[in-house]
Amino acid sequence: MSDQERTLRFHILRYNPQVEGDTPTMKSYEIKEAPGMTIFIALNEIREKYDTSIQFDFICRAGICGSCAMIINGQPDLACRTLTSKFPDGEIKLLPLPGFELIGDLSVNTGKFMRQMSERVESWIHDKNAENVDLCKLEERMDPDTADEIYELERCVECGCCVSACATKRMRDGFLGAVGFMRLARYALDPRDKRSDEEFYEIMGDDDGVFGCMTLLGCQDYCPKDLPHQTQIAYLRRKMALVK
Amino acid sequence: MKVIYTDSLVIGGGLAGLRIAIASRQRGYDTIVLSLMPAKRSHSAAAQGGMQASLGASIKGEGDNEEVHFEDTVKGSDWGCDQDVARMFVNTAPKAIRQLTAWGVPWSRVRKGDRQVVINGKKVTITEKGEAHGLITSRDFGGTKKWRTCFTSDGTGHTMLYAMDNKAIELGIPVHERKEAIALIHEDGVCHGAVVRDLVTGELIAYVAKATTIATGGYGRLYAVSTNAVISEGIGTAIALETGVATLGNMEAVQFHPTAIVPVGILTTEGCRGDGGLLLDKEGYRFMPDYEPDKKELASRDVVSRRMTEHMRKGKGVSSRYGDHLWLDITLLGKEHINKNLREVKEICEYFLGIDPVKEYIPVRPTQHYSMGGVRTKPTGESPNLKGLFSAGEAACWDMHGFNRLGGNSVAETVVAGMIVGEYVADHCAATTLNINTVLIEKFLRREENKIFKLLNREAGENPFELRKEMQDIMMDKVGIFRNGDDLAKAVEELKVLNQRAKNIALRNRIATSNPELVEAIRVPKMIKLAQCVAYGAMLRTESRGAHAREDFPERNDRDWLKRTLTTWNSEDADLPEVSYEELNIMKMEMPPGSRGYGVDNTVHHPDTEKRVAGIEEIKAANPDADRFEMQELLNPIEIPEKFRGKNERTGRGFK
Numbered sequence A: 001m002s003d004q005e006r007t008l009r010f011h012i013l014r015y016n017p018q019v020e021g022d023t024p025t026m027k028s029y030e031i032k033e034a035p036g037m038t039i040f041i042a043l044n045e046i047r048e049k050y051d052t053s054i055q056f057d058f059i060c061r062a063g064i065c066g067s068c069a070m071i072i073n074g075q076p077d078l079a080c081r082t083l084t085s086k087f088p089d090g091e092i093k094l095l096p097l098p099g100f101e102l103i104g105d106l107s108v109n110t111g112k113f114m115r116q117m118s119e120r121v122e123s124w125i126h127d128k129n130a131e132n133v134d135l136c137k138l139e140e141r142m143d144p145d146t147a148d149e150i151y152e153l154e155r156c157v158e159c160g161c162c163v164s165a166c167a168t169k170r171m172r173d174g175f176l177g178a179v180g181f182m183r184l185a186r187y188a189l190d191p192r193d194k195r196s197d198e199e200f201y202e203i204m205g206d207d208d209g210v211f212g213c214m215t216l217l218g219c220q221d222y223c224p225k226d227l228p229h230q231t232q233i234a235y236l237r238r239k240m241a242l243v244k
Numbered sequence B: 001m002k003v004i005y006t007d008s009l010v011i012g013g014g015l016a017g018l019r020i021a022i023a024s025r026q027r028g029y030d031t032i033v034l035s036l037m038p039a040k041r042s043h044s045a046a047a048q049g050g051m052q053a054s055l056g057a058s059i060k061g062e063g064d065n066e067e068v069h070f071e072d073t074v075k076g077s078d079w080g081c082d083q084d085v086a087r088m089f090v091n092t093a094p095k096a097i098r099q100l101t102a103w104g105v106p107w108s109r110v111r112k113g114d115r116q117v118v119i120n121g122k123k124v125t126i127t128e129k130g131e132a133h134g135l136i137t138s139r140d141f142g143g144t145k146k147w148r149t150c151f152t153s154d155g156t157g158h159t160m161l162y163a164m165d166n167k168a169i170e171l172g173i174p175v176h177e178r179k180e181a182i183a184l185i186h187e188d189g190v191c192h193g194a195v196v197r198d199l200v201t202g203e204l205i206a207y208v209a210k211a212t213t214i215a216t217g218g219y220g221r222l223y224a225v226s227t228n229a230v231i232s233e234g235i236g237t238a239i240a241l242e243t244g245v246a247t248l249g250n251m252e253a254v255q256f257h258p259t260a261i262v263p264v265g266i267l268t269t270e271g272c273r274g275d276g277g278l279l280l281d282k283e284g285y286r287f288m289p290d291y292e293p294d295k296k297e298l299a300s301r302d303v304v305s306r307r308m309t310e311h312m313r314k315g316k317g318v319s320s321r322y323g324d325h326l327w328l329d330i331t332l333l334g335k336e337h338i339n340k341n342l343r344e345v346k347e348i349c350e351y352f353l354g355i356d357p358v359k360e361y362i363p364v365r366p367t368q369h370y371s372m373g374g375v376r377t378k379p380t381g382e383s384p385n386l387k388g389l390f391s392a393g394e395a396a397c398w399d400m401h402g403f404n405r406l407g408g409n410s411v412a413e414t415v416v417a418g419m420i421v422g423e424y425v426a427d428h429c430a431a432t433t434l435n436i437n438t439v440l441i442e443k444f445l446r447r448e449e450n451k452i453f454k455l456l457n458r459e460a461g462e463n464p465f466e467l468r469k470e471m472q473d474i475m476m477d478k479v480g481i482f483r484n485g486d487d488l489a490k491a492v493e494e495l496k497v498l499n500q501r502a503k504n505i506a507l508r509n510r511i512a513t514s515n516p517e518l519v520e521a522i523r524v525p526k527m528i529k530l531a532q533c534v535a536y537g538a539m540l541r542t543e544s545r546g547a548h549a550r551e552d553f554p555e556r557n558d559r560d561w562l563k564r565t566l567t568t569w570n571s572e573d574a575d576l577p578e579v580s581y582e583e584l585n586i587m588k589m590e591m592p593p594g595s596r597g598y599g600v601d602n603t604v605h606h607p608d609t610e611k612r613v614a615g616i617e618e619i620k621a622a623n624p625d626a627d628r629f630e631m632q633e634l635l636n637p638i639e640i641p642e643k644f645r646g647k648n649e650r651t652g653r654g655f656k
C-alpha cells in the first residue's frame, strides 16, 4: 500500500435503458485514491458523492460470489478484488460485460443467462435413485481424490468473464460457452451422475457445443478462478469424438 | 394492479430459502422464490469453513454423536437457546448432510492412513481408519469437543448453495431475481404475502400466498465493518417488524468473528485456526493460551473476540493507520495445505492485502459477523403471532444459537431448518385455502406506492447514504463487542433522532425505475428500526451472556435474565420498539444451565437449576437401562416431521 495520494480518473459507460430517450455516453469522475482501494470502494464513493443513479452489482465484495464482473481497462475481471493501485496512470475505464443483457450502466443480467445455461446442460446429478437414498444410512463413499477433482471444477462463480472473452460466442449466439463446458465436465467426472456419454453428446455434440469451440482460450486467460478450461475442453472433445 | 398468486412464497434464495422452496415443491405446491440477486450469489456462498454434523468418520471425530453436538451447541449459546430446537437440529443434521451428498456436494473425504496435522502449534501425525475411507471427513472448529465440521476444501458454502440451487432448477422452481420484498400483506393476525418492488423496472407487485417465508439472511450491515455481504441488511427481518404483529427475538445477540482482515473486514475462515493457525500479538507472542489455557485459539468465537480486544487494550496490538490489529499466523500449516484447504484465504490475502499467507502473517481484528436474532418463530418455523408467516436461516430466531452460535452451525441450520420448516410450510399449504380480499391487497400496494411517491417528490431533506453511515458508526462505537449502560443509552437516543430524520429523506435522482438511491431510501428507515431493536434490547439486558458482553454487568445472570428478548414495532409513529420477554423454562431443559468452562464462572444461578439437576438425576436413576435415545425421549421429547425421525448410522458403531 502506498501512502501518496493520487487522483484517479474513472471513465464509465452510462446508460439506463429504463429511462426513455437515454443514450449510452462515457462519463468521467475524479476521486482521491485511498490505500488499499478497490474498484468496489471507488464506485461506491462515486455513487455517494457524484451520481446516486449509477448502477453496478456487488454482493460479497470479496471475490467469491461472481456478481461484479465488468470490463476494466479492456479486460474482463472481478471489480471488487481489483485494486486501483494496479493502474499506474490512474486512468480506469469501466464498461459493462458484453454478451449479456444490459440492465443499466455496469449492471448486466448474468442471472438469466446462467439459469438458462444450467437448464440447458441439466446442471444437476442425474440418478433415479437419488430421491430414495436412505438418509439414516452412511453416505455413499467417494474416492478422496475424485472429490477434490470435482471441487476444482466446481469453483466456477458464474461471473461470465469467460463468456465475454469468447470470440465464438460473439459470432454464434447459441454457443454454450466455457462456463457450460466446465459445468458439463464437472458432472461428467462425478460418479454420482449416471448420464452416459450419449446423453452428454445430445447436449454438446454440435457446433453450438464443444465442436464449435475454436480453442482460442480467451476463457482460460480471463477466468478469475483460474479454472482449467484448456484441459477440460480438450477432454470433452475427445470424449464426444468417441461417441459418433 | 399486478398480483401474482402462489401457494408458498419464499423471500430469499440463500440456502435456507431454497431448501424450503424445494420442500414445498416436492410436496406438490406451487412455489416462488424471490431474491435481490441470482440465488447462487446469495451470501451463503461465502461460507468457507464448513458445516457441523456429527458423522464422526474422521478419527478425530470418533465418538461424536447427537448428544455431544447438542452439548456443544447449548454451551455455545450460553444456555440462551431453545433446547427443543437445538435437539431437532442435532438429530437432523447428519441427514441433511447426507441428502446434500446425494444432491451433488463434493464433500472432502477421509483418506485412510497417516496424515500430518497441526494441533496446538505442533505437527502431529494422525492415522485415519481404513473402514472410514471415502466417507465425509471433518475438521476442528471453535467450541466443539470433536472434529465435527464437514467441509469442501474452503468452498463449503459455495458447493452447498450450488447443489441446492441446481436442485431447485431441476425441480423447475422459479426464482424471481432482482425483486425486493418491502412490506408484508396481513390482516387479523394472518399473513397473505408481500408487496415486492422490481429493482429494474421499479414496478410494485403483490405476491399473494398461503405461506410466506422470510429467509433473507442476517443484518450485519447495521455495522460499519462487517464480514457480511453488502446485501445483508436485514430488510426481511424489518418488514416482519413493521407488521406491528410479528415479534423479533434476541436482536441484541450479535456475533463478532475473531479473524476478519484489516481494514476491509473480509473474513478469513475459522478453518484457519481449526487447522492449526495461531493468534499472535505485536511481539509475535501467542497470547491465547494465557487467557484460555484449555481451548486456546479454539475457544468459542465470542470468547476469542473478547480476549483479542482485551489484549489490544493492554497495548499489545499492532498499530496501523486503520487502528490496532493482531496477527493470524497460518505459515506453520505449510504451502501445500494452504493451497488446497485454505485457497480462498490465500486468494483474499493476495488480492486485498498483497501478502502471501504461506510466508507472512495476516492482519486481523474481531469484526461483526453473525446475527443470532431475527424473526421469532415456533419450532415449526411459524411466527407465534402472525399465522402463515414462516422464517428460517439467519433471518430467523428459531433459536438454536441463543446468544452465540458455533462456527459451522449456521450453514447446518439453514439446511436443517429448511428441511424441517419446509415440511411445516407444506403442511400449512395443505391445510389452508387462499382466501383474500383484493381490497386488502390494494390497500397495502397503495400504501407502499404512496411512500415511494413521497420520496420521489420531496424537494429537500435528508441524504439516505449519510443516515446509513451515521447509524453504522453508532452501532460500531456503542453497540459493539464490549457494551456498557452509558454508551448504550447514548446509542438509543441517537438512533431515535436518526429514526425521525429518516422520515424526511429526499433524493437527488428522482427516478422511479432502477435507482440505487431510491433503494437506499426505502431500506434505511427499516435498518434504523432494526438498529434500535438491537441497541435498546442491549441496553435493557443488564447481564452478560454469550456475545452480549456488558462491562457494567459482567456476570451471566440466570436468575433474572434466562429469557428471550421480544421486540415489536407497534405504530409508524413510535420511535422505540416495545420490548417484552419470554422465559426459558429450566424445568424442561435437557441440559440445565452450567458453566461454559471459559474464564472464571461468575454465573448468578436460577433457583430452578438445582431442582432440575436433581430431577434429571432421579429420572436417570429410575431408568438405569435407558439408552441415549430413550433418555433423550424422557428428558426432552421433541417433534420432528416423520420422515426425518430415524436413527443415524455411523462408521464403526452402526445405529447405536
Ligand SMILES: Cc1cc2nc3c(=O)[nH]c(=O)nc-3n(C[C@H](O)[C@H](O)[C@H](O)COP(=O)(O)OP(=O)(O)OC[C@H]3O[C@@H](n4cnc5c(N)ncnc54)[C@H](O)[C@@H]3O)c2cc1C
Pocket (backbone or CB within 6 Å): B011, B012, B013, B014, B015, B016, B017, B034, B035, B036, B037, B038, B039, B042, B043, B044, B045, B046, B047, B048, B049, B050, B051, B052, B156, B157, B179, B180, B181, B182, B215, B216, B217, B218, B227, B228, B229, B231, B232, B235, B236, B267, B269, B369, B370, B392, B393, B394, B395, B407, B408, B409, B410, B411, B412, B414
Ligand atoms: C464470510 C462468511 C463466512 C461464513 N462461514 C460460515 C461457515 O463456514 N460455516 C457456517 O456454518 N456459517 C458460516 N457463515 C454464516 C452462514 O454463511 C450464513 O449464516 C448463512 O449462509 C445464511 O444463509 P441464509 O439462507 O439464511 O441467507 P443468505 O444466504 O444470506 O440469503 C439471503 C437471501 O435473501 C435474499 N433477500 C434478502 N433481502 C431480501 C428482500 N427484501 N427481498 C427479497 N429477497 C431478499 C437475498 O437475495 C438472498 O438470496 C459465514 C458467514 C459469512 C459472512
Ligand code: SF4
Pocket (backbone or CB within 6 Å): A162, A165, A166, A167, A168, A169, A177, A178, A212, A213, A214, A215, A216, A217, A218, A219, A220, A229, A233
Ligand atoms: S476456447 Fe475460445 S471459443 Fe472455446 S470456449 Fe474458450 S473462449 Fe470460447
Ligand code: SF4
Pocket (backbone or CB within 6 Å): A155, A156, A157, A158, A159, A160, A161, A162, A163, A178, A179, A182, A222, A223, A224, A225, A226, A227
Ligand atoms: S468459468 Fe471462470 S470465467 Fe467462466 S463463469 Fe466460471 S468463474 Fe467466471
Ligand code: FES
Pocket (backbone or CB within 6 Å): A057, A058, A059, A060, A061, A062, A063, A064, A065, A066, A067, A068, A069, A078, A079, A080, A081
Ligand atoms: S462482489 Fe462478489 S465477486 Fe465481486
